[in-house]
Amino acid sequence: MRTELPGHQHEWLDDDAGPVVRPYTLTGGRVWPDGNGFDLVAYVLARPDPDLAAYPELHPEHRLLVELAGRGTPLVELAADLDLAVGVVRVLLGDLLSRGLVSVHQPPRATYLPDNDILKAVVDGLRAL
Amino acid sequence: MDSVRYDAERRGHVPIALKILIAGGFGAGKTTLVSALSEVRPLQTEEILTGAGVETDDLSGVETKSTTTVAMDFGRITINDDLQLYLFGTPGQDRFWFLWDELAFGALGAVVLADTRRLADCFPSIDYFEQRGIPFVVGVNCFDGSRRFSLDSVRRALDLDPEVPMVLCDARDRQSGKTVLISLVEHVARQRGEPVSAI
Numbered sequence: 001m002r003t004e005l006p007g008h009q010h011e012w013l014d015d016d017a018g019p020v021v022r023p024y025t026l027t028g029g030r031v032w033p034d035g036n037g038f039d040l041v042a043y044v045l046a047r048p049d050p051d052l053a054a055y056p057e058l059h060p061e062h063r064l065l066v067e068l069a070g071r072g073t074p075l076v077e078l079a080a081d082l083d084l085a086v087g088v089v090r091v092l093l094g095d096l097l098s099r100g101l102v103s104v105h106q107p108p109r110a111t112y113l114p115d116n117d118i119l120k121a122v123v124d125g126l127r128a129l
Numbered sequence: 130m131d132s133v134r135y136d137a138e139r140r141g142h143v144p145i146a147l148k149i150l151i152a153g154g155f156g157a158g159k160t161t162l163v164s165a166l167s168e169v170r171p172l173q174t175e176e177i178l179t180g181a182g183v184e185t186d187d188l189s190g191v192e193t194k195s196t197t198t199v200a201m202d203f204g205r206i207t208i209n210d211d212l213q214l215y216l217f218g219t220p221g222q223d224r225f226w227f228l229w230d231e232l233a234f235g236a237l238g239a240v241v242l243a244d245t246r247r248l249a250d251c252f253p254s255i256d257y258f259e260q261r262g263i264p265f266v267v268g269v270n271c272f273d274g275s276r277r278f279s280l281d282s283v284r285r286a287l288d289l290d291p292e293v294p295m296v297l298c299d300a301r302d303r304q305s306g307k308t309v310l311i312s313l314v315e316h317v318a319r320q321r322g323e324p325v326s327a328i
């Protein structure tokens with residue numbers, strides 16, 4: 001389990017690095033956390049009553065994420081709400097996941113062939129709009 | 130407390146979110162269609178673009194110098210409590226292909242918007258979905274003042290498979306956009322061999 005966030009170490013910033021953009025300070029330059037390819041519509045659900053005080057290393061954005069995911073929210077909506085790039089949110093979610101603060105539910109792989117009842121519900125729903 | 134019970138009920142219950150891509154050439158009306166259909170304000174988010182950074186395991190951050198972002202449109206249509214459609218406008222430029230892969234992964238299907246003034250602009254989108262076996266329909270976006278072509282002649286020009294539905298549309302119009310989406314979902318269902326439409 002990661003105990004320290006790279007965002008707190010800045011040795012990767014050298015003179016060539018140019019201005020640091022907030023998202024990259026947040027993730028410490030991490031773009032894609034360890035093999036985490038959370039889908040754009042992966043469903044993120046915060047654990048109820050999370051004890052955020054136990055994790056002083058978390059950034060305010062982590063905390064906002066936990067709050068926003070309280071009712072279960074797809075990743076892309078979290079990114080839009082926080083005005084952060086999707087890749088940054090993936091990294092932050094990786095941090096929260098490793099601390100057990102959220103669960104992330106990937107959509108089923110076979111989503112492109114959902115069963116007929118679902119397709120029918122979609123067509124009916126669209127017609128009724 | 131009410132909210133606690135609510136949370137407890139929700140746990141273990143994950144609603145289905147279906148992804149639909151809205152593709153097409155530069156200026157074909159992708160953003161317009163996503164906003165016309167979305168139940169919420171047109172939403173936008175960004176994806177990170179890096180050179181090597183996305184591929185490497187060593188994410189020490191050195192690559193961040195070359196990092197930029199690309200904007201992505203998306204919209205949402207709630208069908209019911211358990212089912213939502215997410216529409217994603219694909220970025221128009223070729224150098225963003227990697228983002229297409231991410232968008233297309235697990236997608237239900239795609240709408241390719243064709244602008245009859247610049248038909249060839251949608252060829253790369255059509256190739257992309259054909260090669261990956263992702264079901265798609267073609268929405269022929271009728272811009273004001275553009276010459277009217279018959280759907281047949283557009284189909285020939287696009288060298289489309291006869292099964293691929295083509296629909297005339299106006300990307301600014303919600304009803305028109307709905308018709309395109311319905312034809313896509315019915316097409317997906319036909320590919321499964323189980324028509325969902327009564328007619």
Ligand SMILES: Nc1nc2c(ncn2[C@@H]2O[C@H](COP(=O)(O)OP(=O)(O)OP(=O)(O)O)[C@@H](O)[C@H]2O)c(=O)[nH]1
Pocket residue numbers: 153154155156157158159160161162218220221270271272273298299300301
């Ligand atoms: N007349 C007419 N105009 C349209 C239609 N769809 C889009 N437009 C206009 O065409 C312009 C381009 O539309 P966009 O939705 O921005 O196109 P886009 O595909 O998102 O463009 P890029 O993201 O730049 O590739 C806008 O000014 C729209 O208002 C349509 O169906 N009919």
Ligand SMILES: [Mg+2]
Pocket residue numbers: 159160161202218
């Ligand atoms: Mg656009």
